[in-house]
Amino acid sequence: MxxxxxxxxxxxxxxxxxxxxxxxxxxxxxxxxxxxxxxxxxxxxxxxxxxxxxxxxxxxxxxxxxxxxADPVAAPVLTAAFGRDVTLAGVVVRPPQRGSERVRAVVSVEHIDSAGRSSPADGLVLVTFPQSSDVLYGDRIAISGRLVRPPPAGNPGEFSYRDYLASRGIGAVLYPQRHAHVHVIEHGLATPILAAADIVRRRMTSFLLTALPGQRGALMASLLLGDDGAIGPEARDDFARSGLLHVLVVSGAQVGLVLASVLWLGRLLRVPLLPASGVAAAVTLFFALMTGWVPSVARAAMMALIGLAAPLLQRGRDAHAALAVAALALLVSQPLLLFDAGFQLSFAATWGLIFIAPVLTLHLSALPRSLRSLFAMTVAAQIAVGPLLAYHFLQISVVGLAANLIVIPLVALLVPAGFAVAVVGAVIPTLGVSLAPVLGPPADAVRWTAAVFARLPLSAVPVEAPSLLGIAGFYAVLVATVEWLRGRVRVTRAAIVAAVSGAVALALWAQVFAATVPPQLVITFLDVGQGDSIVVQAPSGRTMLVDGGGEVEGHLTGYDVGARRLVPALRRLHLRTIDIMLLSHPHEDHVGGLIAALQNFPVGLVLDSGFEHPAPSYPRFLRLVEAQQIPYRLARRGQRLDLGDGAAAAVLNPRDPLIVGSSSDVHANSVVARLAYGATSVLLTGDIEALTEAILLGDGTDLHSTVLKVAHHGSATSSTPVFLDAVAPQVAVISVGAMNPFGHPHRATLEALQAVGAAVYRTDVHGAVTVASDGVQVWVRTVRDAGDR
Ligand SMILES: [Zn+2]
Structure with missing residues (x-):
């Protein structure tokens, strides 16, 4: 097979x-x-x-x-400086990548100044410069900034920036200070061929951006060279929603078209096979280097070279073997690439083209010949990448197939024509400029297709992440189906009976197994950086979301915690509805993410302290609740929130009238709720401070709880020893962002928690913390071990 x-x-x-x-x-x-x-x-x-x-x-x-x-080893002098302001000296060893806001450069560090000490160092560090800086490949530079270890995945299934950079050999990131000056010490330390490739790419990009103003040039630079710095966020969103994101990255299609064009030119000029293949191989490799040797390009370039070598070595062409050799070579060079979405999608799409497409072509005899293979290839690639797209991006574009049927022929036209114009333009700019307008109409057509399909109702349908077993099962069934369509596998009645009864038996066993697992209350303290977001999944299936994370007031950057982290995390927890949404208090780091939650999930009831505070998202939150006609209640002491099957939350704070004149009234009136299930309980405290704790203690409220959500991110203004004594938690969870500007959690709080004997978990250290209860005891699971922070 x-x-x-x-x-x-x-x-x-x-x-x-x-x-x-x-x-x-x-x-x-x-x-x-x-x-x-x-x-x-x-x-x-x-x-x-x-x-x-x-x-x-x-x-x-x-x-x-x-x-x-797996883990790139940074010199101990670098790891010791994580979290500090340092000055690094080193050489820019890869061509810098221009993004829409910043320039990213990989620096091979030679020297580090940290904490008044200067020492030699080695290792690769990613430095993100402001867009205006003109650091070039091969420069030896010195720059000051904060050195950090890239963040790992915080929530289950989340993208890990640490693994992504590790798969590229990078173990640290430097964020330069605002207005930091880059000292270029020396030029020209680049590898000559990479330097040449970088120069050609930059010339072609700047030609495309000037000769084709606006989105046309941005699209062409992205499509031909992977230079996506000029593509705006709105356009990117359109391409993603319409299932056309692959158009914005250089992939195998571009490599294949470059190769085919060179071979075609060779035949036209009657160049013999051996030299023609040699030139084609050289051009392909140069192009792959130009576009930064990303996994999809490296894959295509290797397959192209194997394909070129096969007739010369008098070997038959076997696309599966070429694909496998390319995969092995890349995985040997960097095994972590296996977990890279770009790597997976590129190999899956190519496998679809060589394994599924030929069979589809045979079975599409109803279509005109010219459309047959286009249709087969588009469908095959979509089928092959479907589960991976669902897994990584939690959405599937149902209209993507139709959008691709329109766009792929346009791309097949634009790529060779675009390269021809860009090459001419890079050499003779005036001639290039007069030729460039021919690219306009097809480029516009691609952009319009993305824009139109992105607005159709079935673009970007949210889906739950498939399980690994589900993905494996999908591919197994796919292979069996294709083999059957090819007539390689004969389907006998016995085989059908065996397959069906096997599936039924498996489903029955799954039911039996599920019935033996006792029902559980599961509470997940999500990692939303500095802020709170807690998901409660009751044994009855009812759900409650307490706070949604958000940005920190006074440090707003426009990063949407809700859309980027909370909603994907809720989908990975298989949440479909939020029965109760509870906002502890209207600070941005608690309310911000709830906007995206309201936009993505049906909500049954909203509870709020009702204390008015001008956080940017709070009025928006209230407007959305009203517009969606969601029942809204003020949370007040004495209320009981029933989550079914014996799980219920009692509201302990605030009370009427609200507390005024405290050190922070918005904090003091946070909603406090004690969630009980059997003999176990969880105390949710929002950001209450010492005063509210004293009031709760003063009126004899039963605070004793198995699990405590530590108030106010572990601040020293909360968690007084008497309060902790009354709660006497076995488990304490602190929801806090790494390197937050407030110094949370405070050392005194950590010591006080230790003093009452609580096992302390922190979202900045452990990632998301999951507490499960069967009503008798609790179990704690975390995304990370404390060791790998
Ligand atoms: Zn807070």
Whole structure:
């Protein structure tokens, strides 16, 4: 079915996943891989098939490989300086990437000044410069700023910036101070071929942006060279919603078209095969370097080279083998790429083209010949990437297929024509400028298609993240179906009966298994940076969301915590409705994210302290609640919120009249609720401070709780020792952002929590903290260990 190398590559990839997720030590994988290789040798010696030990060997070597290569080792002098202001000196070792707001450059550090000490250092650091700086590839520079370890995923299934940078060999990020000056010490330390590629790319980009003003040039620079700095957020959103985002990144299609154009030119000029292939290989490689050797381009370039070499080596072309070799080469060079969305999508789409598309073409005889392969290829790629898109982006564009059917022929036209014009323009600008307008109409058509389809009702349909088992099952069924369509697999009645009864048995067992698991109350303290957001999933299936995170007032940047972190996290928790939305108090870091939650989920009831405070999102929140006609109630002491099946929350604060004249009235009137299930309970405290704690203690309220959400992000103004004594929590959760400007959590609070014997969990250290209760005891799960903060 597939060539042996494809099975080896698949086993190696599976091994990487195993090595990353299992807790086994590298020694065990080392022993297992040695054993597998010995077993394979023994089988070969006995002339027995060695398939099983070979595949086991590939998998165990993959597991070992990822353990040895995963985390880029930054010099201890760099790790010791995390969180500090430092001055770095080093060389820009990759062409800087221009984004829409900042320029990103990878600097190989040579020297660091930190805490008054100057020491030699090594390792790759990502430096983000303001858009205006003109740092070039190959410059030796010195720059000051805050050195940080890139943040890992905070919530289950979330994108990990740390892993993403690690897969590119980068272990630290430097954020320069505002108005920081970059000292360029020396120019020209670049590798000549990369420097040439960078110069050509920059010339072509600046030509495209000037010759084609507005969105046309931005689209062409993005489509041809992956330079997406000029694409606005609105256009990007349109392309994403219409399933056309791949148009904005350089992918295999561009590489293929570059290669095909060179070969076509070679045939036209009657150049013999060997030199023509050589030139084509050189141009392809140069183009891949120009566009930054991103995974999709590296994949396509490697496959192109294998394809060019095959006839010269008198080997048959086998696209599956070429795809597998490219995957193996990339994964050996950097195993963490396996978890990169770009890597996965590129390989899946290509696999769809070579495995599914030919079968579809055969079965589309009703279509005119010219449309058949276009349709087959578009459908095949969409099918192959579908589950991955759902997993990574939690949305599927149903109209994407139609949008792609229109856009792909336009892209096939724009890419060669665009390159021809850009090459001419980079050499003879005046001639280029007069040719450029021919690109206008097709470029506009692509942009319009994205804009129109993005506004159709079935663009960007939100979906729940499929499970890994579900994804594996999808591909298994897909392979079986394609093999059946190809006539390779004969479907007998016995096979159908076996498959159907197997599926039924599995479903029944799943039901039985689910019934044996006792119902649980699950509370997830999400990682929303500095702020609070707590999801309650009751045994009855009813849900409550307490606060939504948000930005910190006085430090607003426009980052939408709700849309970017909260809503995806809720979807990954399989939330469909929010029965009760509780806002503890209207500070931005509690209310901001609720806007996106209201826009994305049906809400049954909104509860609010009703204390008026001019946080930017609060009036918007109230307007949205009113516009959506959601029942709205003031939360007041004495109310009981029933979550069904024995789980209920009692509101303990605020009371009428509201507290006035405290150090912070908005904090003092936070909603406090005690959520009880069986013998276990969780005290939710918003941002109350010492005064409210004293009032609650004074009237003899039962505060005793298994789990405490520590008030006000662990600030020293809350969590007085008498209050903690009364609560006597086994587990304390502090929702707090890493390196927040307030110094939360305070050391005194941490010590006080320790003094009452609570196990302390922090969202800045552990990521999201999940507490599950069966009514008798509680279990705590975190996204990260404290060790890998
Ligand atoms: Zn707060």
């Amino acid at each position: 597939f060539p042996p190398i494809a099975w080896i590559a698949a086993a190696f990839a599976a091994g990487i996943a195993l090595g990353r997720w299992s807790v086994l030590s590298a020694w065990i994988w080392f022993a297992a891989s040695t054993g597998s290789v010995l077993a394979a040798a023994w089988c070969v010696n006995l002339r027995r098939p060695a398939t099983v030990p070979l595949l086991a060997g590939a998998a165990t070597v993959g597991a070992l490989w990822v353990m040895l290569h």
